[in-house]
Amino acid sequence: MLKRNRNLSVADAIRTCRSAFWGIFVISAVLNILMLTGPIFMLQVYDRVLSSSSVPTLVVLSMITLSLYLFSGMLDILRSKALLRISMRVYTRLCNPSLRANIRLPVLLGSKGSGVHPGRDLDTIRRFLGSQGPASIFDLPFMPLYFALVFIMHSALGYLALAGGALIFVLVICNEFASRSPTKEVGMRTAAQSKIMDSARRNSEVVNAMGMLGRLSDRFSEMVEPYYFSQQMATDRSNFYSSVIKLLRMILQSAMLALGAYLAIKQEISGGVMIASSIIMARAIAPIEQAVGQWPSFIACRQAAGRLNQVLLQCDVDKGLEGLPLPRQELTVQDAATSAPGEPLVLLQGVEFSLQAGDGLGIIGGSGSGKTSFARALVGVWPVLKGAIRLDGSTIDQWSDQDRGRFIGYLPQDVELFEGTVAENIARFDKDADVVAIVAAAKMAGIHNLIAGLPEGYNTMIGEGGARLSAGQRQRVGLARALFGNPFLVVLDEPNSNLDVEGEQALSRAMMDIRERGGIVVVVAHRASALAAVNKVLIIQNGQQVAFGDKDQVLSNVSMLSGSQQPGKVVANAL
């Protein structure tokens, strides 16, 4: 069945909790009605109990009030629990798309995406949704209820409450505008700081060996000051508005009491109404005050949601169709040009050739000529700006992510292994991988005996990035990973840079195996030995294709040009 994948947006994920949000809305409605328990109790005590001096009435009223308080306490706990569950559900729904976006970002945006952290943004959203922030937002729609009640008590009290409420509302809007940009700035600066931290940690050996610690710390310190400044500005502004609103609330409450007392003196309202209206007023303003307190996290959540949405949308590039037949016959490159993701500069262009099943291509060229760029375009991680790269007529992006992994094997220049066991790395972390296939890939890469000699064989943990293996071992595990599952197209970028003679022989054998089973192997080479198992050669210089054809012919042409009789030397010259 052909199926189109699509990333979930933050709104989609929140929408899946629609019924839970309705539940919270109903709980909030009941809670807000129950909030009137205190003022009504006070009203009754003043106007009924004191005037009648009836102790039984006081006891009954107290019992009812206590029950209502307990009930509202339970509802409050229920609402907090529901919010926590919603936050976890949204988090779980977006966890995988965010992780995928995180992995795709560098390939799509290059260095431009380095400040974007989908995981961190998702965490910000989760924390806000699980906090009391949404609860205070849910309380806001019930404010008119309190104002209406104050109006019912006396219109003068109602107008005063309304004027106070409007003033506070204006302050909330000012707070929103004042906090928006510093909060955004804080987010950006935090991301920049973690970037430095991450890169220093990743390159810790270089930093320690060459005494770069001090200089990196200085660089980090230079970033701390502006970070503190924006953080301080965001907090200062938010605190300022919270304090002003708090002050206003206190003034308003006393003003309500004063106006109530005046009206009571004039015998327009009772003493109970005077107290109750002041309490209701405080209750009406409480959600605004809470919302202002939660405002920085609300803005941070909204900005994180906006960023995450954009990233999820941008990374929704799995336009492939599941179930498209896998390629088996040919690779065609038509006047292809490529550049690094997110970079405008074209790094390689005018590449044109085609290979049939069973072919092996060696790519040679000087340093920085564009070989790796082409290898990346070939496996679909760098964009094809012009022309096309097709496998059996289809461009790589026409296959779904998952299917692509079934016909592409790639060994990058920096091998990039993952924390896990040798077997997991070879099997590309496929939990259902067949052990026989893992061992077959290892044997093909000539590393089976070496793995068997490790302390726990295939179950040996190799550490972060394969740190517990030697460079040559890493390269061969990477080769086995590229060969795993017998992919149709295997692209190897300088696979022999760390190999000994035995390793190079295993590599040549593996390349021959690929060709014999009807696959296509492409190898980027600096050393002539890597060309032993190929029948075609492509020469790239200065970001352009210089020659393509049968190995012997291309090498002898270059040989004639350079006047050398030895193909090995010719290759070296071509590099």
Ligand SMILES: Nc1ncnc2c1ncn2[C@@H]1O[C@H](COP(=O)(O)OP(=O)(O)OP(=O)(O)O)[C@@H](O)[C@H]1O
């Ligand atoms: N991520 C990147 N962003 C911008 N430019 C890049 C990026 N990666 C490589 N380049 C540039 O692209 C050009 C080709 O680089 P590439 O890595 O393809 O060369 P290469 O032929 O593989 O070199 P080498 O043999 O040294 O590995 C170089 O000029 C390099 O500076």
